[in-house]
Amino acid sequence: MKLANTYSAWVVAAVALAAVPFVHSDPYHLHILILILIWSFAYTSWSMMGRFGLTSLGHGGFMGIGAYVTALLWNHLGVSPWLGIPIALACAGALALVVGYPCFRFRITGHYFALVTLALSGIVLQIVTATRDYTGGSLGYTPEVTKGSKLVAMQSSDKIVWYLAALVIWALGLAIWTWVDRSMMRSAMEAISEDEDAAAAAGVNVTAEKLKITVLSALMTALAGALYCQYQMFISPDTVSGIAVSLQMVFAAVVGGLYVALGPTVGAIITILMAEILRISFGTKAVGWDNLIYGVLLVLFIIFLPKGILGSILARLRVGR
Numbered sequence: 550m551k552l553a554n555t556y557s558a559w560v561v562a563a564v565a566l567a568a569v570p571f572v573h574s575d576p577y578h579l580h581i582l583i584l585i586l587i588w589s590f591a592y593t594s595w596s597m598m599g600r601f602g603l604t605s606l607g608h609g610g611f612m613g614i615g616a617y618v619t620a621l622l623w624n625h626l627g628v629s630p631w632l633g634i635p636i637a638l639a640c641a642g643a644l645a646l647v648v649g650y651p652c653f654r655f656r657i658t659g660h661y662f663a664l665v666t667l668a669l670s671g672i673v674l675q676i677v678t679a680t681r682d683y684t685g686g687s688l689g690y691t692p693e694v695t696k697g698s699k700l701v702a703m704q705s706s707d708k709i710v711w712y713l714a715a716l717v718i719w720a721l722g723l724a725i726w727t728w729v730d731r732s733m734m735r736s737a738m739e740a741i742s743e744d745e746d747a748a749a750a751a752g753v754n755v756t757a758e759k760l761k762i763t764v765l766s767a768l769m770t771a772l773a774g775a776l777y778c779q780y781q782m783f784i785s786p787d788t789v790s791g792i793a794v795s796l797q798m799v800f801a802a803v804v805g806g807l808y809v810a811l812g813p814t815v816g817a818i819i820t821i822l823m824a825e826i827l828r829i830s831f832g833t834k835a836v837g838w839d840n841l842i843y844g845v846l847l848v849l850f851i852i853f854l855p856k857g858i859l860g861s862i863l864a865r866l867r868v869g870r
Contacts, residue, residue, distance in 0.1 A: 566716055570709040579708040581825060585817045586715035587777050592805070592813030593722040594769030595798040597729060598762055600807050602742040604659075605763075606795045607648070607666030608770045610673035611641045613790025615771030616778035617677060617684060620692045623702070625683070630703040634775045641771035644669075645764045653759040656745065667792065674791035689785035692778065703779050711780050718776060719814070722769065726810045729762070738762060793840055800843040804850050806857030815859045 570579055595608050618637035622628035628636070648669055652662055677684045684690050695702035705711060729735055737758045740748035749755050778784045787793065801820050806812025824839045831838070854861050 563720070567713065570712045574709065576708050579712050581821060583708065583711050583715045583780060585814075585821045586712075586719040587773055587780065588801070588821060589814040589817040590715075590718050590722040590776075591770055591773035592798055592801040592816050593726055593810075594766050594773060596802040596807055596813050597726065597766040597769065599799070599802055601738040601762065603759065603763065604663045604799075605666040605766070606663050606792065606799070607669035607673075608766070608798050609790045609792060609794030610670040611645070611767045611770040612774035612777075612794060613673050613677060613786070614641045614644065615774030616784045616789040617690065617774075619775040620690055620778050620784065621683065624693050629701050630775065630779055631701070634772065637775055638768050638771050641767045642764050645767035646760065649760050649763040650756070653756045653763075658745075667795070670790070670792050670795045674786050677786045677790055685785075687786060689783055689788075691783050694782070704782070715776070715780075718772070723810050725765070725769065729765075730810070734758065734761065796840065797843060800847045802857075803847060804857055806860030806863075808856065809859045809863060812857050812859045815857070819858075 569582070591608075591612060595605065598605050615634070615637045618640050619630050619633040622633040622636060623630060648665065651657070652665055657665060678686050680686070681688070692704075695704055699705055737748070737753045740751065740753055741755050741758060745755050774784075774789050777789060781788075797820060801816030802813050803816070804819060805814065805816030820839070820843070823842065827838050850857065856864055
């Protein structure tokens with residue numbers, strides 16, 4: 550009975566969310582919702598690793614690869630994003646293996662692993678900036694507007710189309726998070742995060758399990774970057790790659806609730822609305838303020854609300870029962 554009620558609630562929620570653009574079609578509000586959904590997917594991808602103690606500060610690099618590889622293939626080779634995105638995901642997955650394998654094989658963990666991934670994010674940022682003849686560097690990069698089929702080019706000016714697409718991707722992120730949460734992968738990763746030696750003694754392939762969750766997280770992050778690029782039709786190192794983007798992911802996941810499926814979505818609502826409020830209120834004077842606020846709030850949440858907003862609310866509700 551409980552399972553049936555839960556299923557019914559999710560169906561009602563899905564129908565309600567799908568109906569939003571047909572009930573309220575204001576372009577600006579839909580734009581904000583689309584950004585929230587895309588970034589929610591990106592934050593969820595980071596939480597796939599973060600919840601098991603794998604603190605990555607390099608996910609901005611994976612997001613940048615997803616965005617730039619897709620755009621570059623389209624502009625220079627005419628490769629449709631429908632094919633370019635899988636290629637971008639393959640590149641991100643390969644990079645995750647190249648970086649992850651030696652780290653996990655030689656047990657580079659904790660703050661050392663965070664520093665390695667931080668370097669990865671910085672390297673991707675520097676490559677994008679240095680190859681400005683191809684990527685536009687710090688000035689940004691724009692995928693060429695198609696003169697043919699918009700479907701082939703994955704381009705559309707219709708906010709409703711992008712809202713529904715973003716909604717599907719967001720739901721996919723929740724489905725993957727839930728699948729991992731209910732699979733043996735979770736048990737293996739929790740055992741590894743507690744004691745790697747004990748997990749290995751119990752028969753867990755520590756390196757393989759860490760690589761699986763890392764590659765999965767990297768693929769999801771790259772997909773978020775590619776979709777963001779196709780929607781915005783403009784990318785820059787500051788918006789899809791680099792350390793600032795990586796730290797934004799950490800902030801959103803921790804503040805929303807790292808161990809709750811919808812936690813990163815709550816974090817996305819906070820980050821997107823905060824950035825938009827600062828932009829509207831202060832304009833160019835507020836450039837960089839969001840990162841400062843993220844840093845201060847992150848410290849406060851880690852100290853006083855480690856389970857995040859949604860995680861803390863759910864914990865109190867359980868205690869109340």
